[in-house]
Structures are given as structure tokens and as C-alpha cells.
Amino acid sequence: MKIHHNTAATFAREFRNWRIWATRAVVMATACAAGLMVAAFTWAGESAIELFMRLFAGQPVAALVWTPCCAGAIVWITRRWFSAAAGSGIPQVMAALDPGATPAVTSRLVSIRLSIAKVALTTWGLLAGLSLGREGPSVQVAAGIMLSARRWLPERTAVSAHGLLVAGGAAGIAAAFNTPLAGIMFAIEELSRTPEQRNSGLLMSAIVLAGLMAVSIYGNATYFGIIRATGIDWSLLLPGLVVAVLSGLAGGVFSRLLQASLLGQGKDGLSRLRAAHPVAFAVLCGLLVAVIGLVSAGATFGSGYGHTRAMVAGREAVPALFFLLKFAATWLTTWSGVPAGIFAPSLAIGAALGNDVAQWFHLPSATALIALGMVGFLAAATQAPLTSFIIVMEMVDGHAMVLSLMACAMIARTIAKVISAPLYAVLAQQQLANAASRV
Incomplete structure (x- = not known):
């Protein structure tokens, strides 16, 4: 009888309480x-x-x-x-x-x-x-x-x-x-x-x-396409470690640079211009982004989605300086004060870094290192390694790289943590203070 009573009570609670279903x-x-x-x-x-x-x-x-x-x-x-x-x-x-x-x-x-x-x-x-x-x-x-x-x-x-x-x-x-x-x-x-x-x-x-x-x-398709990483063996250990370390360093510097820029910590003329004349400063940043876009033949414009997808598919060789140019264009865009995210540009920057390391080591296929670069730089810039790992893991065809991606994300985040405080947590405190001052 006790079991029957509990079942009835549960049924009543679930199906007779309109508030639960509402x-x-x-x-x-x-x-x-x-x-x-x-x-x-x-x-x-x-x-x-x-x-x-x-x-x-x-x-x-x-x-x-x-x-x-x-x-x-x-x-x-x-x-x-x-x-x-x-x-x-x-x-x-x-x-x-x-x-x-x-x-x-x-x-x-x-x-x-x-x-x-x-x-x-x-x-x-x-x-x-x-x-x-x-x-x-x-x-x-x-x-x-x-x-x-x-x-x-x-x-x-x-x-x-x-x-x-x-x-x-x-x-x-x-x-x-x-x-x-x-x-x-x-x-x-x-x-x-x-x-x-x-x-x-x-x-x-x-x-x-x-x-x-x-x-x-x-459709059930990944945002940046499918990474078909082939030839995964011990020969990629050293290049993969290089990608993890470099992406951690670059992502940490990127995060710290954004914090210094957005929080107004700089004492240089550009920071003073941004504080005194934000619209004029945005125009200047937009001009620099346009110049960088012209230098890169248009590769750095936008989120980087198209070029990253082409790199992932092995269809495109990006300009030699794409990593640095995309890094600078994304920083300037964010610094300008426009509504702007960094997830997709970070994946593009990381993919270019992995591609560059593959060229340095003269590897026939860069797809594995591109995947490591994407997860490493995103994990370092955002200090969210598990989210970064899952986003990139969804793109990989097969499970051969799962442990490598996770290790790269953790290494890169650890290095970035030494260089920079967590980007979003720091900026969140600024947003909270700004909003509270206007109430």
C-alpha cells in the first residue's frame, strides 16, 4: 500500500499541478x-x-x-x-x-x-x-x-x-x-x-x-567543417607540444592585451584618445583594420570563418603573416568598442598558428596541428578549456585526437593563466560596476 500511495502522490504532483507544466x-x-x-x-x-x-x-x-x-x-x-x-x-x-x-x-x-x-x-x-x-x-x-x-x-x-x-x-x-x-x-x-x-x-x-x-x-553539420586528421602518431608529439605552448603564450598575451585595452589601463596616447574621444578612436581602429585587410588581400575581414573552414578542409594556404594580422585586426576591433565576439576569430588565429607550425616542421598534412592550434588558442584566450575542447572535438572525424585536444587545451590554459587573469571574469566586474553606477 505504501508503494501505491507514493506512486499516486508522485502522479498527482506531476500531472495535476498546472504550475509545473506551465x-x-x-x-x-x-x-x-x-x-x-x-x-x-x-x-x-x-x-x-x-x-x-x-x-x-x-x-x-x-x-x-x-x-x-x-x-x-x-x-x-x-x-x-x-x-x-x-x-x-x-x-x-x-x-x-x-x-x-x-x-x-x-x-x-x-x-x-x-x-x-x-x-x-x-x-x-x-x-x-x-x-x-x-x-x-x-x-x-x-x-x-x-x-x-x-x-x-x-x-x-x-x-x-x-x-x-x-x-x-x-x-x-x-x-x-x-x-x-x-x-x-x-x-x-x-x-x-x-x-x-x-x-x-x-x-x-x-x-x-x-x-x-x-x-x-x-543541419547536423559543424560550424567550421570536419577535420579529417590523418597520420596521427608519435611523430606529431614534438610539433603538437610546440603548438600547445605557443598557443598558450599567444592566447595569454591576447587576453592580457584585451584587458589592458578595454579597462583603460594604458597610459599611451591611444588609450587617452579612446577615453576622451571614443568615436574618433573607433574610426582610427576601423581604418587600421581596413589597412590590415588590404595587406592580407581580404583574409582578415570578418570572423575568419571562411578561411578557417578552408584551412580545415586543406583547400587553402593562408598568407604567411595571417596569424599576426588576424591577431592585430581582432584586437583593434575589440578595442574600438563595437559589439564584437572573439570566439570565431580566436579559432581562426589558432588554426593559422597550427598551420604555421606544420610548415616549420615540413609536415605533409597540417590538419591535426590546425585542430590543436584552434583548441589551444581558444582555451588560452578564454580560459575555458573544456568548452574549447568540446567545440573543436565536434569537428574531428574520429576519436584519434580526443586526448591530444584535451591535453593541448589544458596545457595552453595553464600557460595563459600565468600570463593573464581570466578575461571574461575581469571584464564582468567592469560591466557590473558600470551598470551599478547608472542605476
């Missing part, structure tokens, strides 16, 4: 909306950079006017109406998740209004040819949509604003990369700060569902 329906519906928004963001971003490249092919010198003018306009609009939309978007979500963030602060950092602005301004940045990614911005976009579910949830629901932010931010990564598992790991590694959120089946389901929205539209 909560599930709202969260799942909002997750679908978040996934669809990120999928639309993907289409808009790719269309924007394709249009820019067509214009560049016809009139390359026009980029010297178009790119800086767009950069200045984007920064002016961002600072005037959408100040919390500047930068990646990941620090904003992390700041909103801070225990010290009040509801007023959270609404200044993450909202539907900011999500729409983030999509429009980041897409405009790609149309301008700036070196940026949309994956970080997708985190803020999806988090804003998920947080909006609060108004439709029933009273006394067990789903908190904190949980919605975690699910939304992770859903952004899941949908942006077509990798739901990477979204869950991102939630655990970067966003979640309480054990109960990590074990919430409903919120994890929301992350996966948002990721599946992108899969249903774009």
Missing part, C-alpha cells in the same frame, strides 16, 4: 525562440560578411572609407543608446549572474531590447568588415530572450532568474556552434555558480532544445 511550457517555448533568434543571427551575419566581401572584391580601396565610418557610427550608437551591448556579451551575462547584481542592474545588462540591438550592431560590424565573431554576442542575445520568460512564469515557480540566465547564455553557445554539449559545458564552466543550477534537468533541456533549433535549420 513552467515547462514557458521555458521550452522561450528556448525555442532563443535558438531561432541565434539561427537568424547566424544567417544575418554570414550574409553581411558575404556582401562586404563582394563589395571588397569590386572596390578594395573603398574599405579604407567604409570600414572606419561604420566603426565610428556603431560605437556612437552603442554608447548613445545601448552601452551594455558593447563588447562580447559574455561578461554582461556573467555580471548579471553575480550575487551582488540587483534586478535593476540585471535589466541594464541583459534584456530583449539589448538582444535586438546586439544582433543589429554585430551584424553591421560584419558588414563593415571588422574582425569579430557572433558567438559571444549570441550568449547575451539568447540570455536576454530566456530572461524575458520571467513575466510569463507562474508565481512560486522553482525557476529563478539566475537559472534562466545560465540556460540562455549556454543556449547561445549551443545554437551558435550547433553543439548542445558545448553549451552545457559552457554553463558549468563559465556561467553556473551554484550546484543546484548545474543539476537542473529542465534548464539543461532548454539548452539542448535551443541548440537543436540551429541543427534543424542548418
Whole structure:
């Protein structure tokens, strides 16, 4: 009788309590909306950079006017109406998740209004040819949509604003990369700060569902294609170790450079110009990005998705200085103050580093080292090794490189940790302070 009583009580709790099912329906519906928004963001971003490249092919010198003018306009609009939309978007979500963030602060950092602005301004940045990614911005976009579910949830629901932010931010990564598992790991590694959120089946389901929205539209294909790494043996030990160390050093320097630039720690003339005249500084950064793009024959414009995909497929030999040029273009774009992510550019920079090391060692196939470079630089720049590992692991055809990728991510992150504090955590504190000062 006791077993029958417990079963009946459980059945009643699950199927007679309308609040449970209303909560599930709202969260799942909002997750679908978040996934669809990120999928639309993907289409808009790719269309924007394709249009820019067509214009560049016809009139390359026009980029010297178009790119800086767009950069200045984007920064002016961002600072005037959408100040919390500047930068990646990941620090904003992390700041909103801070225990010290009040509801007023959270609404200044993450909202539907900011999500729409983030999509429009980041897409405009790609149309301008700036070196940026949309994956970080997708985190803020999806988090804003998920947080909006609060108004439709029933009273006394067990789903908190904190949980919605975690699910939304992770859903952004899941949908942006077509990798739901990477979204869950991102939630655990970067966003979640309480054990109960990590074990919430409903919120994890929301992350996966948002990721599946992108899969249903774009197919079960990886964002950068498939890495068919062949000839994996002990001969790659030394080159692989070189890639891990160099990517850790480069990613650590990149992270520290971004922090010094964005936090205004520099005492040089450019930092003073940025503080006093941010729009003029953005125009200058846009001009430098355009010059770098001309030098690289257009290779450094945009997220780097096309060139990375070509490298992964072994169809393209990038310019010899692509690593340094893409590094500089991404730094300048981020420093300018436009809404911009660094995930895709970091993967492009890491792929170029791996390709360069393969050339130094005269290896016939560079695909394995390209994969190691991608995971190493991304792990070092973001100090999120498990998320980086899963994102790149999804691209590898077969499991021969799984342990190598994980080892490379850990080595690179360890080296970067010595050089730089965690990028997103530092920037999140800045976002929190800025938002609190405006309340």
C-alpha cells in the first residue's frame, strides 16, 4: 500500500499541478525562440560578411572609407543608446549572474531590447568588415530572450532568474556552434555558480532544445567543417607540444592585451584618445583594420570563418603573416568598442598558428596541428578549456585526437593563466560596476 500511495502522490504532483507544466511550457517555448533568434543571427551575419566581401572584391580601396565610418557610427550608437551591448556579451551575462547584481542592474545588462540591438550592431560590424565573431554576442542575445520568460512564469515557480540566465547564455553557445554539449559545458564552466543550477534537468533541456533549433535549420553539420586528421602518431608529439605552448603564450598575451585595452589601463596616447574621444578612436581602429585587410588581400575581414573552414578542409594556404594580422585586426576591433565576439576569430588565429607550425616542421598534412592550434588558442584566450575542447572535438572525424585536444587545451590554459587573469571574469566586474553606477 505504501508503494501505491507514493506512486499516486508522485502522479498527482506531476500531472495535476498546472504550475509545473506551465513552467515547462514557458521555458521550452522561450528556448525555442532563443535558438531561432541565434539561427537568424547566424544567417544575418554570414550574409553581411558575404556582401562586404563582394563589395571588397569590386572596390578594395573603398574599405579604407567604409570600414572606419561604420566603426565610428556603431560605437556612437552603442554608447548613445545601448552601452551594455558593447563588447562580447559574455561578461554582461556573467555580471548579471553575480550575487551582488540587483534586478535593476540585471535589466541594464541583459534584456530583449539589448538582444535586438546586439544582433543589429554585430551584424553591421560584419558588414563593415571588422574582425569579430557572433558567438559571444549570441550568449547575451539568447540570455536576454530566456530572461524575458520571467513575466510569463507562474508565481512560486522553482525557476529563478539566475537559472534562466545560465540556460540562455549556454543556449547561445549551443545554437551558435550547433553543439548542445558545448553549451552545457559552457554553463558549468563559465556561467553556473551554484550546484543546484548545474543539476537542473529542465534548464539543461532548454539548452539542448535551443541548440537543436540551429541543427534543424542548418543541419547536423559543424560550424567550421570536419577535420579529417590523418597520420596521427608519435611523430606529431614534438610539433603538437610546440603548438600547445605557443598557443598558450599567444592566447595569454591576447587576453592580457584585451584587458589592458578595454579597462583603460594604458597610459599611451591611444588609450587617452579612446577615453576622451571614443568615436574618433573607433574610426582610427576601423581604418587600421581596413589597412590590415588590404595587406592580407581580404583574409582578415570578418570572423575568419571562411578561411578557417578552408584551412580545415586543406583547400587553402593562408598568407604567411595571417596569424599576426588576424591577431592585430581582432584586437583593434575589440578595442574600438563595437559589439564584437572573439570566439570565431580566436579559432581562426589558432588554426593559422597550427598551420604555421606544420610548415616549420615540413609536415605533409597540417590538419591535426590546425585542430590543436584552434583548441589551444581558444582555451588560452578564454580560459575555458573544456568548452574549447568540446567545440573543436565536434569537428574531428574520429576519436584519434580526443586526448591530444584535451591535453593541448589544458596545457595552453595553464600557460595563459600565468600570463593573464581570466578575461571574461575581469571584464564582468567592469560591466557590473558600470551598470551599478547608472542605476
